[in-house]
Amino acid sequence: MPVRKKYNLSYTQISTLSFLGIILCGTLLLMLPISSREGEITPFINAFFTATSATCVTGLVVYDTYQYFSTFGQIVILLLIQIGGLGFMTIATLFSLMLRRKIGLKERGFLKESVSTIQLGGVVRLTKHILIGTLMIEGLGALLLTLRFIPEQGFGRGLYYGIFHAVSAFCNAGxxxxxxxxxxxxxxxxxxxxxxxxxxxxxxxxGGIGFLVWEDIYKHHFKISKYQLHTKIVLVTTGALIGGAAILFYIMERNNTLVGMSPLETILVTLFQVITPRTAGFNTIDTAAITESTSLLTIVLMMIGGSPGSTAGGIKSTTLVVLLLSFIASLRHSEDLNIFGRRLEHDIAQRAHGVITIYLMGAVMAAMTICFLQPLPLTDVFFEVFSAIGTVGMSKGITRDLTSLSRLIIILLMFCGRVGSLSFALAFVSKKTYVPVRQPVEKITIG
Known part of the structure; x- marks a missing residue:
């Protein structure tokens, strides 16, 4: 009698396969003649690129979304953005709640990983709050945007534009x-x-600060002393990055793209252009016109991204803080990573180093390969690569010039950026390896 093999997939494997399945479904829908304005079949590689960009909430495009895709195609893209932003398990839980199905312990464990919460208890309640909060925030954003779009586009189209751009902005899609x-x-x-x-x-x-931060602020309102350490780190880091980057952007661009702007427009453009690299992908000035120094600043912001458990990508703000704390502890010859009167867990620095190592190695290898395949400016290629792996969507304008092989590389980067570079690597590891015997220690010199 044949023995049936039982597959026990980890959360990272299920998440990776789920995103891949959604992308493939989106690809097939976007290939249909009904999805294009001209009623033509979209080439597979371009439909695959668009579906990946939407599901991975990136925003890099080979076609102008309005010019090429029909209303049906645009709605497919919008649905992919919403599913990709919230995560597959969150959407699946929504249907389970609607059907009044019991959510088991295993599903709760997957949900815990999906929303990046620390505790298993209350994860279903947190998911409900995420769904309700998303609906309310996107709805309010859409309502406010329609105040501008309806006078320009008419009621029906203005309402549609408001919804589309609110969802795209909240999900950091671009x-x-x-x-x-x-x-x-x-x-x-x-x-x-x-x-x-x-x-x-x-x-x-x-959308970029994360669902855990929402929940903490919702529970404790403005009682900052009661916030979790995660919330404090995310809020302080987010404010510092926006403020510091805005000052640098103004200094670098005051004699370039900001020339001739009114004080109000200068402030708006400066703030927008340092917020959008945190994986959103919109732009209010020509990205190709910024200086080389500003391009480097933007790449750094794209690499950092948003916060864990959010719609954003990048290495995440908390990873940046752990790396900085690790550096400070190294200078002080200390083994502890201390912040806000708390000590971080022992192995968190190792995980942070793993994330940044995989992230940088993937980006550098991808950039080298694209430069080998095509004679493109190095700065533009690095900008595109970090935009893809950070799920940002900003571009110097070379996306449409990429060959099919180069587009496949960008697709892989977008996918890794959404599921997480470390998670993507772990998806190929079946289980943790336990070593019964540890090797002898020997010192080496570093630095």
Missing amino acids: FDLMGCYEPYSSLTRYSSDFLVNGVIMSLIVI
Whole structure:
């Protein structure tokens, strides 16, 4: 009698396969003639690229979303963005709750990993709050955006534009429909518009700080002393990155892209261009026109990204803080990583180093390969690569010039960026290896 092999997949393996399945379904839908304005079949590689970019909430495009895709195709992209932003397990839990199905212990464990919470208890309640909070925040954002879009587009189309851009901004996707004015123009038309800039930036930041931070603020309101350590680190780091990067951006661009702008527009553009690299992908100025120093600043911001358990990508703000604390502890010859009166767990520095190592190795190898395949400027290639692996979506304009093989590399980077570079590597490891005998110690010299 044949023995049936039982497959016990880990969360990282299930998450990886789930995202891949969603991307493939989206690819097939985008290939249909009904998805394009001209009623033509979209080439597989381009549909695959678009579906990956939407599901991985990146925003890199080979076609202008408005100019090429029909309303059906745009709605497919919007659904992929929403599923990718919230995560497969969160969406699956929504249907389970609607069908009044019992959520077992294993499913709760997967949910815990999906929303990056620390405790298993209360994870279903947290998921409900995430779903309700997402609906409310996206709804409010859409309502505010329609105040600008309805007078320009009419009621039906203005409402649709408000919903599309609110979801895209909250999920840090960066897809837009502004091709109705000018292809690939993003939000440059609204660079001085306080309402559009304010709403989009707010949605990006709220989506990027993470669901755990929402829940903590919801429970304790403005009693900062009761916040979890995770929340304190995320809020302080987010504020410091935005403020510090804004000052640097203004210094670097005051004699370049900011020339001729009013004080209000200068402030809006400066803030927008340091918030959007935190994996959102919109832009209100021509990204190709920024200086080399600003390009490097943007790459650093894209690499950092948002926070754990959010719609954003990158190595995450908490990883950056752990790396900095590890550096400070090394200078002080201390083994402890201390912050806000607390000591971090012992192995967290090792995990942070693993994340940044895989992230940088993947980005450098991808950039080297693309440069070998195509004669493109090195800065533009690195910008594209970090934009992809950070699920940002900003580009110097070379996305449409990439060959099929180069696009496959960018697709892989976007996928790794969404599921997590470390998680993607762990997806190929079946189980943890236990070594019964440890090797003898011998010292080496570093630095």
